[in-house]
Amino acid sequence: MDRTLSAGQPPKHGNQPEGGQTAFWTASNDQLLQSLASRPTGLSTAEANERLNRYGPNLAIVNFRASLLAKLGKRLAEPLIAILLIAALISGLTGDWQSFVIIVIIVLFSIGLDIAQERHAESTVDALKRSVSVTASVRRDGKIIELLVEDIVPGDVVELRAGELVPADGVVLTSHEALANEAVLTGEPYLVEKRPGPSVGASLSDAFNALFGGTSIVAGEAVMLVTATGGASRFGAISASVQENEPPTAFERGVHALGMLILRLTGFLVLFVLLTQLLHHGLSLESFLFAVALAVGLTPELLPMVMTVTLARGAARMAERKVVVKRLSAIHDLGAMDVLCTDKTGTLTEAKIAHVGSFDVAGGDSARVSELIRLNSRFVSGMRSNLDDAILAGASLVPNDGWTRLDDLPFDFDRRRASVLVARAGEVEMITKGAPEALLDLCTEVERADGTRVPLDAAVRAKFTDLMEQKGLQGLRLLGVAFRPMPADCREITMADEAGLVLVGCAAFVDPPKASATDAVAGLIAAGVRVKIISGDAAPVVHHLVETLKLPTRGIMTGEEISGLTDAALAARAQQTDLFVRVSPDQKSRIVRALRRRRHTVGFIGDGINDAPAIHAADVGLSVEGGTDVAREAADIILLAPDLGVLAAGVAEGRRTYANIMKYVRMGTSSNFGNMLSMALASLVLPFLPLAPFQILLNNLIYDLSEIGIPFDTADKETLARPQVWDMRAVLRFTLIMGPLSSLFDITTFALLHWGFGTDVDTFRTAWFVESIATQILVIFIIRTAKPVWTSWPHPVLISTSLGALAIGLVLALTPLGHFVGFVAVPPPILLAIIGIVVLYLVAAEGLKRVAMRLPRH
Numbered sequence: 001m002d003r004t005l006s007a008g009q010p011p012k013h014g015n016q017p018e019g020g021q022t023a024f025w026t027a028s029n030d031q032l033l034q035s036l037a038s039r040p041t042g043l044s045t046a047e048a049n050e051r052l053n054r055y056g057p058n059l060a061i062v063n064f065r066a067s068l069l070a071k072l073g074k075r076l077a078e079p080l081i082a083i084l085l086i087a088a089l090i091s092g093l094t095g096d097w098q099s100f101v102i103i104v105i106i107v108l109f110s111i112g113l114d115i116a117q118e119r120h121a122e123s124t125v126d127a128l129k130r131s132v133s134v135t136a137s138v139r140r141d142g143k144i145i146e147l148l149v150e151d152i153v154p155g156d157v158v159e160l161r162a163g164e165l166v167p168a169d170g171v172v173l174t175s176h177e178a179l180a181n182e183a184v185l186t187g188e189p190y191l192v193e194k195r196p197g198p199s200v201g202a203s204l205s206d207a208f209n210a211l212f213g214g215t216s217i218v219a220g221e222a223v224m225l226v227t228a229t230g231g232a233s234r235f236g237a238i239s240a241s242v243q244e245n246e247p248p249t250a251f252e253r254g255v256h257a258l259g260m261l262i263l264r265l266t267g268f269l270v271l272f273v274l275l276t277q278l279l280h281h282g283l284s285l286e287s288f289l290f291a292v293a294l295a296v297g298l299t300p301e302l303l304p305m306v307m308t309v310t311l312a313r314g315a316a317r318m319a320e321r322k323v324v325v326k327r328l329s330a331i332h333d334l335g336a337m338d339v340l341c342t343d344k345t346g347t348l349t350e351a352k353i354a355h356v357g358s359f360d361v362a363g364g365d366s367a368r369v370s371e372l373i374r375l376n377s378r379f380v381s382g383m384r385s386n387l388d389d390a391i392l393a394g395a396s397l398v399p400n401d402g403w404t405r406l407d408d409l410p411f412d413f414d415r416r417r418a419s420v421l422v423a424r425a426g427e428v429e430m431i432t433k434g435a436p437e438a439l440l441d442l443c444t445e446v447e448r449a450d451g452t453r454v455p456l457d458a459a460v461r462a463k464f465t466d467l468m469e470q471k472g473l474q475g476l477r478l479l480g481v482a483f484r485p486m487p488a489d490c491r492e493i494t495m496a497d498e499a500g501l502v503l504v505g506c507a508a509f510v511d512p513p514k515a516s517a518t519d520a521v522a523g524l525i526a527a528g529v530r531v532k533i534i535s536g537d538a539a540p541v542v543h544h545l546v547e548t549l550k551l552p553t554r555g556i557m558t559g560e561e562i563s564g565l566t567d568a569a570l571a572a573r574a575q576q577t578d579l580f581v582r583v584s585p586d587q588k589s590r591i592v593r594a595l596r597r598r599r600h601t602v603g604f605i606g607d608g609i610n611d612a613p614a615i616h617a618a619d620v621g622l623s624v625e626g627g628t629d630v631a632r633e634a635a636d637i638i639l640l641a642p643d644l645g646v647l648a649a650g651v652a653e654g655r656r657t658y659a660n661i662m663k664y665v666r667m668g669t670s671s672n673f674g675n676m677l678s679m680a681l682a683s684l685v686l687p688f689l690p691l692a693p694f695q696i697l698l699n700n701l702i703y704d705l706s707e708i709g710i711p712f713d714t715a716d717k718e719t720l721a722r723p724q725v726w727d728m729r730a731v732l733r734f735t736l737i738m739g740p741l742s743s744l745f746d747i748t749t750f751a752l753l754h755w756g757f758g759t760d761v762d763t764f765r766t767a768w769f770v771e772s773i774a775t776q777i778l779v780i781f782i783i784r785t786a787k788p789v790w791t792s793w794p795h796p797v798l799i800s801t802s803l804g805a806l807a808i809g810l811v812l813a814l815t816p817l818g819h820f821v822g823f824v825a826v827p828p829p830i831l832l833a834i835i836g837i838v839v840l841y842l843v844a845a846e847g848l849k850r851v852a853m854r855l856p857r858h
């Protein structure tokens, strides 16, 4: 079999089964270049365009956005809608065309609204996502260009650096200490070294020369030849299934559980009504249709629409404040978030790092330190950090000092250092820079200002440690600098060479604190969000920052302490601690998981490679526009302006979303449910049905209309002031208080009409219709807020949809138009009595809601 050929000819669409892909990594690079008709300098634009047409875009999920038809199909299959459609069918078959038409309108209305809103939401989110999409450096026409990942084709040659995502499947052409994180593919947290092949084994674990789309480079650099893109790549198939089964948020689970509960209650109620009707009046078509109409009335068919619209509006509003939401449901998590973890650079500081000086072991100014650290930064490969930029800021670009680079060991966040091997006039030296405390442990000697070397004894060590502490407390970030003379024939270095070093001193950097952070943190704390700082930097620097910004924090833990703790012990400690210093990337995510174990809803904001695992582990992962690709890819939300202040606005948005969905839920569980329940009960006592089946449906349709405005509503300051988490007990409490209240007034109405006024069937139904519509709709103004109704003003859209729907209902019931649906003129005394009951109900609801909405005590 010609495996190289099939690797070069990926299918245009479709998911190849995992493992169904050939082991392209067993072919030599020359073979692959040949079969892909490519060369190390890359493709030409013409070739690339032709291939883009042939193979399609490099998207993990081809046509993931389902077609309109598929969306329609999905919705028609939902149980709620299925119930409605069966009901319509039965009505139609039994000749009840009015019910048939009304149910069909309800279905079309709810599905149409839902799909339209979802499409709108998708296009909003897609546009936003595109604005933060990831690019790759591709060799085209002999130049290096930044290209959207989706435009990459088989045969492309891509340059990868630490912090970047691998955009497609391919092989390593050349590499320099490249380490890949393939956890998405293998589940293994270890970093895998990548170097040119071919490899001999066909299994995934042998593929040291293969790079897979969706994994990332965390250290070093590599140049890759793309062999498969889009759905033909290995990760394409996996991510398609992952994406579809994204686990629901706690909030979505709660809403779903409630939906199922209502569904079950509905089933029970319908059977109950059917049975009693059967016993009382024998089998009748009308009572059957009545039961069906009750079921329709009980279904919260607008819930999906309310969820999508509130989220999409939330996303759009957040976009205005330069916050891009990649995963819509993250808005819920943001509203529920009660702990925010942040790294230091960029969020709490300006990330404008400047190299302000260097000192030797005795604390004196040192030009030697500056010279060595510059050599290191100049020759080191891999990710260029902002510290390197600061070091090289003043230096000339191509200094003619005779030094040449032989080899290097790029920076990674676990070693926290970087080394270069350099030579000049036969003299070979390794120069290492990194976190000074750790560097100190690798040193055996120190170089003094006069150039002499002395052993690094306890006294020197203590003095130097003291010095670092002092400088750190002044807010200076430090990088230690050391060197090691190497044999003249040395051409390569390994990690084992990073020992027996000669310490020279430290370079000092400033990164000004961000003044706006003080208010932003205060705002978050006032909103019930605890802020924790998780930094790879040293304790004194973080302390200084916290003091300068006057951040209220308690407790501190170091990475060293954390590494000695079990997950359970860490969970207990992490809750009480706000500062974490010298932590590794892995520890950042351990802290996040520990806090989640303690039932906190945790946010994590960061920009580096070292933050990506924690961003991924958090309930809501946040990154910033300038962050590394891996961090931005792992994030659910991206801040275009790295400002914690906008985050407070995002949190408020999440809570508003939550509040509005709760309004719909409360309406459904109390007034609507109460009404339907009353009707079921009344049907047992009354010699006739309280409403004709299609009148119930009409009632339901008008009620639905009144609720379209809910997603637009405003939320009270009090609601925005604390994290909002789905609380089933609170929902049940509300239902058990407000539901019976509504039933009480319904039954009073029944009694008054039937026994008090002794009305005939049609008058009864007309009057009941008016009472039912008015109470159901108007109560929204009461239960939309926990505050006295007159102190909280609803959004104009909600006012108009509610009052508009009410007007339609009243016109239908009280004007000659009502004759078409079986209504008659209601005598004024009855009308007055109904108005009285409605007013009394609203007053009672206003009085009781405080009890019903009282927060559970923690």
Ligand SMILES: Nc1ncnc2c1ncn2[C@@H]1O[C@H](COP(=O)(O)OP(=O)(O)OP(=O)(O)O)[C@@H](O)[C@H]1O
Binding pocket: 343, 344, 345, 346, 385, 387, 388, 411, 416, 417, 418, 433, 434, 435, 436, 478, 479, 534, 535, 536, 537, 538, 608, 610
């Ligand atoms: N380019 C580099 N070369 C050598 N050492 C480095 C380099 N960059 C960072 N370090 C060391 O690694 C440590 C951790 O890196 P860094 O401070 O970026 O972590 P972090 O968790 O992102 O911190 P922050 O909270 O400031 O964002 C630094 O304090 C420094 O000692």
Ligand SMILES: [Mg+2]
Binding pocket: 343, 344, 345, 606, 607, 608
């Ligand atoms: Mg950082």
